[in-house]
Amino acid sequence: MRQDQLLTADEQMISTAMKIRFFPITVAAAKGTRVTDEQGHVFLDLSAGWAVANIGYGHPRIARKLQVQYEQLSFTSQLTVPEKNMLALAKKLLEITPGAFDKKVWFGHSGSDANDCIAKLIPLARKKSRMISFMGSYHGQTMGALSLSGHPAQAKFIGSGNVTKIPYPNPYRPPFGETQALTSQLLSYVENEVFTTVCPPDDTAAIILEGIQSDGGVIVPPDDFLPALEKLCRRYDIALIFDEVKVGMGRTGRWFSFDHFGVVPDAVVLGKSLGGGLPASAVVARQELLDVGIGTHLYTASGNPLSACAALENIAIIEQERLIENARENGKYFREMLDQLKEKHEWIGDVRGRGLAVGDELVEDREHKTPAAEKTAAICYRCYELGLLLFYVGTRSNVLEITPPLTISKEEIDLAVSILDQAFTDLRENRIDMEKVRQYAGW
Ligand SMILES: Cc1ncc(COP(=O)(O)O)c(C=O)c1O
Incomplete structure (x- = not known):
């Protein structure tokens, strides 16, 4: 079945009570930190499937x-x-x-x-x-x-x-x-x-x-x-x-x-x-x-x-595999890279976390901290289009959640941050289709 057929079948048969959707993806395979959709596109995954795939996907030992x-x-x-x-x-x-x-x-x-x-x-x-x-x-x-x-x-x-x-x-x-x-x-x-x-x-x-x-x-x-x-x-x-x-x-x-x-x-x-x-x-x-x-x-x-x-x-x-040490070290590196991104993009209000549990809170302006929920949904959607998977959380729906597999490398973090950078630039330059974003604005 093709991806669009799977998505239609999902809409027709699966209860909305068990759905939070951020973009139109179906997954055919996953290995390590990478997820492949039904069309063969490969994504770097910063979600680990809601923090489940800590050791990465498809570990041969398991x-x-x-x-x-x-x-x-x-x-x-x-x-x-x-x-x-x-x-x-x-x-x-x-x-x-x-x-x-x-x-x-x-x-x-x-x-x-x-x-x-x-x-x-x-x-x-x-x-x-x-x-x-x-x-x-x-x-x-x-x-x-x-x-x-x-x-x-x-x-x-x-x-x-x-x-x-x-x-x-x-x-x-x-x-x-x-x-x-x-x-x-x-x-x-x-x-x-x-x-x-x-x-x-x-x-x-x-x-x-x-x-x-x-x-x-x-x-x-x-x-x-x-x-x-x-x-x-x-x-x-x-x-x-x-x-x-x-x-x-x-x-x-x-x-x-x-x-x-x-x-x-x-x-x-x-x-x-x-x-x-x-x-x-x-x-x-x-x-x-x-x-x-x-x-x-x-x-x-x-x-x-x-x-x-x-x-x-x-x-x-x-x-x-010393994954706890990797989480500590690379989590720190990820937050440092996101702090640099914060210098560039005004909508990033706060970068925080511990190890590889990282949050990036988006606001309309830093003084009033008005939650930027729609912009957060748009960043998630655009990242998906650019090959990066991440979800958002928060009681105000305005926090990008970064919980990748604990195996993630510094090179992959650099790639993730460059895609996020691109997504913020695209948002500022109105290159994101907000109609599509609204169809998938998760929760
Ligand atoms: C902290 C915490 N506790 C409990 C749960 C519920 O887990 P489950 O969805 O596996 O029932 C979640 C799910 O997101 C969670 O984040």
């Missing part, structure tokens, strides 16, 4: 492992029959997550079902009914995960009423107005307003957050925030939970975003890149948070042998 595993044991439901791949993966996850206390692992298939695990089990385990999460956070689309989320993508749904949402400390758009003391301001708001009114701390089971808020706009909190939040949680006996579904597994230049600060969470949520391209998610947490009754959060294919063996090999590849 392909070999999967073939052998499928022939030996294609499936067993680990709900009833535990099997060695799942157990080896659990052991590895317990090793790479911090915490010198008894921990256990729960397995699922998506970031959403893993965050549902948090929404269901943590209040039960702690015998406290309330949770706190952050405005702008994206924890998933199942009912529990959407209840924890504070992103406009979930705002059409009224989730569970036990979650209080507080502002995220966004240094570029401080929620309480311009300030040098964002962390202390936010945490005194929690202590003096939230705890004393709608969410008493003695009935608050946990605070859940993304160490870098990704779909909320790649927002990096101030350096003192995570340690101060951890102290607040300890003071009030509130569990601290990190959703590392998008930025975990090495993307920020450490295994997990909170590792940059020596923070030790009570629970860590993993997904997306964990399975090396196969669906896999996990929660690693204090034993008492996960041993809550029998069969209280289970799925038939959780921890299945194929996903588990792919995830294990994925972790070995990250370690042996």
Whole structure:
């Protein structure tokens, strides 16, 4: 089938509920950092398929492992029959997550079902009914995960009423107005307003957050925030939970975003890149948070042998190919190159990130910081036309999200930045077909 026929079939048969489209592409193949469409065009991919292909696409080691595993044991439901791949993966996850206390692992298939695990089990385990999460956070689309989320993508749904949402400390758009003391301001708001009114701390089971808020706009909190939040949680006996579904597994230049600060969470949520391209998610947490009754959060294919063996090999590849170091070093280089681009293009308001989780926020003008949503969509569309794939995120739809495979090289970063440069120039010189852009303006 030709690409246009596939796109028509997609429009006719596939539910819009599962779509966010930025340009008219279908994918025939992908290898490493490159994606090939049905017409044979090759693209450099800065999305990694929403931060899934951390080790690059089509890694031969995973392909070999999967073939052998499928022939030996294609499936067993680990709900009833535990099997060695799942157990080896659990052991590895317990090793790479911090915490010198008894921990256990729960397995699922998506970031959403893993965050549902948090929404269901943590209040039960702690015998406290309330949770706190952050405005702008994206924890998933199942009912529990959407209840924890504070992103406009979930705002059409009224989730569970036990979650209080507080502002995220966004240094570029401080929620309480311009300030040098964002962390202390936010945490005194929690202590003096939230705890004393709608969410008493003695009935608050946990605070859940993304160490870098990704779909909320790649927002990096101030350096003192995570340690101060951890102290607040300890003071009030509130569990601290990190959703590392998008930025975990090495993307920020450490295994997990909170590792940059020596923070030790009570629970860590993993997904997306964990399975090396196969669906896999996990929660690693204090034993008492996960041993809550029998069969209280289970799925038939959780921890299945194929996903588990792919995830294990994925972790070995990250370690042996030194991808965490590459993320740290080349992420820094990428941000430096984008900072240079910012000198040239007025619409780039802010470049930020950690490792290879990078955001580029576009504004109409730097003084008023008016979000430039349509321009952001146009840059994504034009980059696609020029051979570069990237998506945008943000509660105001104005942040270019750069989450390439962690294997990306400096030469590829130079290529990406030169295409972005061209796209900004084309936008300024009205060379982008805005009618087409509007057809695909994602979310
Ligand atoms: C931080 C975070 N948590 C959870 C999810 C949900 O994951 P999934 O789409 O695999 O259910 C996402 C998805 O974007 C995410 O970014």
